[in-house]
Amino acid sequence: MILSERHALIIDYLRLAERVEVAELARAVGTSEVTIRRDLEQLAEQGVLRRVRGGAVSLLARRQEPPFVFRELDNAEAKRRIGAAVAGLVRDGEAVVIDGGTTGLEVARALAGRRVTVMPLSLQAAHALAVAGPTRIIQAGGEVRPGELSVSGPLAEAGLRALRFDTAVLTCCGVSVEHGVTAYDPADASVKSVAISLAARTILAADGAKFARTAMAVVAPLERVDVLVTDAAAPPQTLDAVAAMGIEVHRA
Template sequence: MQRSQRQKLIITSVDSGFRSVEDLVTLTGASAITVRRDLAELSERGSVQRVRGGAAPVPSRGARYPFELRQAERAPTKRALAGAAAGLVEPGDCVLIDNGTTALAVARELAGRGVTALALSLHAAAALASKPGNQVIVPGGTVRHDDLSFTPASAERAIRDMRFDYAFVGSCAARLGTGLTVADWGEAQVKRAALTAAHRTVLVAAGDKFSRTAANHFGDLADLDTIVTTSDAPRDVIAEARILGLTLITVDIPENDSD
C-alpha cells in the first residue's frame, strides 16, 4: 500500500473514534514503526490527534485530507490532465490558476511559457515562477495553512481587477443536475468570480468528479467553455457538454495511476 493511501485510510478510520496503534497495524498491514511515523506526520498536519497508544479524531478540521496526500492522489492522471489543459495556452496569454492539486499540476506545465498568471495559491505561484518567462501575480492578504491558498476575500478582489484569456478552475464535484459545487462557501465565491472574469473558462477534473456533489454551488456546465477530463467521464456528461457546444478534451488514464 502506498504511503498516501495508507495515511488516508488511517485518517478515515480515526474519524470515527480512537484507534490504537495495533488497530491501525491490522488495518493497514504496515509495521508498528511505520504506523507510529504516520501518526506523527498526520498529527503535525492537524489531521489526527496523537494520544497515548494511538490516535483520536481532531475536533475540527478544514480539508478532509492534508494537501500533501491530495497532491499524491492520482498524480499521473493529474499530470495528463494538466498537459492537455496547458496545451490550450499561447505565449502572451493571461491566465488564472485556481487553488487545488490539479490546478497546481497545470501551473507546473505552464512554467516558462511566457504567460501572465494570477495564482490563487503560493504552491501554484512557485510552480509558475520556477522557470524564467512568466509574470506571476498573487492576491494580497493572508495565506491559509496547508494548501497555501489566499483567503477568499483577497482572491475574489484580485480576480475582479483582472481579465483573463483562460481561467483554469477545479471543482469538488460537477454532477449533472447539481452543477459545479465545492465544499467551502468562500471558495465557491472565488470560483464564481473566475467564471465571469475569463474569456474562456476551463474545468480540469477527472471523470469521477462528475458523479459527486458538494454543498456550495458556483456554476453549471453551461458556464464553461472547455472541459478537460479523463476518458472514463460519464456518458451523460459528455453528451450534455456536446449539446452545450463545449470543447471537450479527454485523456486516457495512465497505466501507472494506482490510486
C-alpha cells in the same frame, strides 16, 4: 509503502469508519504497530485526527476535504495528464488565472516557461511558475489558507476584479450536471466564482473522481464552463450530457 501513502490510507479509513485501530491499520498497511502509532501522532499534529487509546478518531468533518499533501497522491498521473492537456489549450500571449488545488498546480507546472501572463490563486502554483523564462506572474493577494496555500477573501477578489483574463482554469471538489461545480470551502468557492466571471473562457480541469462528489459550496452552474478536461475515469453518460450542453469535452 512510503510515508505519504500510509498517511493517505489512514485518512481513507477515517473517512469511512471515523475511528481506526492501530492493530487494524498495521495489518492493512503491512507494517508494524510502532510505525502506525508514529503516523497517527504526525497526523494528530496536523489536526487530521485525535489519538485515543488503541487508535484514533477522525477530526475531519464528513464533507471536509483531506489535506493538500494527501490529495496530491490521488489520481496523480491523471492530474498530470490533465494539467498538460489544459496547458495545450492555452495560446502564447494569453492572460490566465489558475485556480488553487492539486490539479491547478499541475496546470501551473505545465505552463511554466511559456510566454503567458498568469495570476495563480495559490502560493503552490506561483512557486511552480517561478522558473527562468518568459512567464509573467501576477500574484494575487488575500488570506492564505493553511495547508492549501490558496488565497481567498476580499483582498483576493478585489485584485482579480482589477484585471480581465483570456482564460480561467477552474478546479473543483465536485462536479455534476445537476449541481454544477462545487467546493468544500465557501471562501474558496467565492474567489473561484469571481475568477471565472472575469475570463472570456473557462476551462474546468477535473479528474474522474470529482464526478462522484458534491461539495457544500456552489461555485457556478455547469453552463458557465466552456471546456471540460478530464480523464478516462469520468462516467461516459455524464460526459455525453456535458457535451449536449455545448461544452467542449477533452479526455486526457
